[in-house]
Amino acid sequence: MTLTNKDTYSQRFQMALFTLLKRIGPEQHANLGVTGPQFYILMCLHREGSCKASRLAELMEVKPSAITVMIDRLVSHGLVIREADEQDRRVVLIGLTEKGRQVLEQVKEKREEIVTQHLSCLEPDELHAFIQSFEKVAQTAQATKQGAPRETC
Template sequence: MTSPDEAIERFELAFFSLFRKLGPELGLPPDLSITGPQLMMLYSIIKMQPCPTTKLAQQLEVTPSAITVMIDRLVNHGYVVRKADEHDRRVVLLEVTEQGHQVLQTIKELRTQAVKTYLSYLEPEEFDLFLNIFEKIAHNINNTKVDN
């Protein structure tokens, strides 16, 4: 049985090897004018579309003033439009534009190809197990507070 220290060392070696190779391929192409946080915002807006700005700020755990600046950048690039809520004009809704959808599609295609290439050697049941464990780790990381 592997000791905890040996397990951590094995994990680090595998993680850094994977990240070194796969990380750049999962990154954002330099010819697209979008950052990682902006990409996360686009995904969030699509999930909640039409998306109230206040709900997006809560989802991303940022202040309303910070979200305004972030949204301005997406609007300036043509990825998002602001619309007034028909029922409450004080509420600003966000929708992803066709250009925003195209950027997401381009990134998704690039990432899908990279993941398929590097994980294609796994059997379907191994891939399911890998995803279940990976999702469990991600879920626990998102719900765990670390004291520094």
């Protein structure tokens, strides 16, 4: 493969990925009152359980001040709660509320519906090859991120 072909494949991949994410992102959150980053926080809390804001900032690779603003919005919408750690009352943990769990499930269901719809254009063998290839690219990206795997939710 020549450099020109690699560049073309890279550009085509980037454009296709951008188009897909641009389409799926807003659609999955529509009418549920959460943004993409807020959904990611809900997902992290679901997987990690209650945790400190600094842990969420670390998982999202943002500054603690940025995560505080997002958490404030989620608290005001009743999706997460701040609570004192039972082991150390000085520590404040962020946890999901029941409403937060419901919104998380609704977004996940909507996302599943949207992705399934978009993948329906592929034949079963094409879908299998696509998923295998995409997983391989994702694994490579995970393994090569500055020489160490990135911790994600």
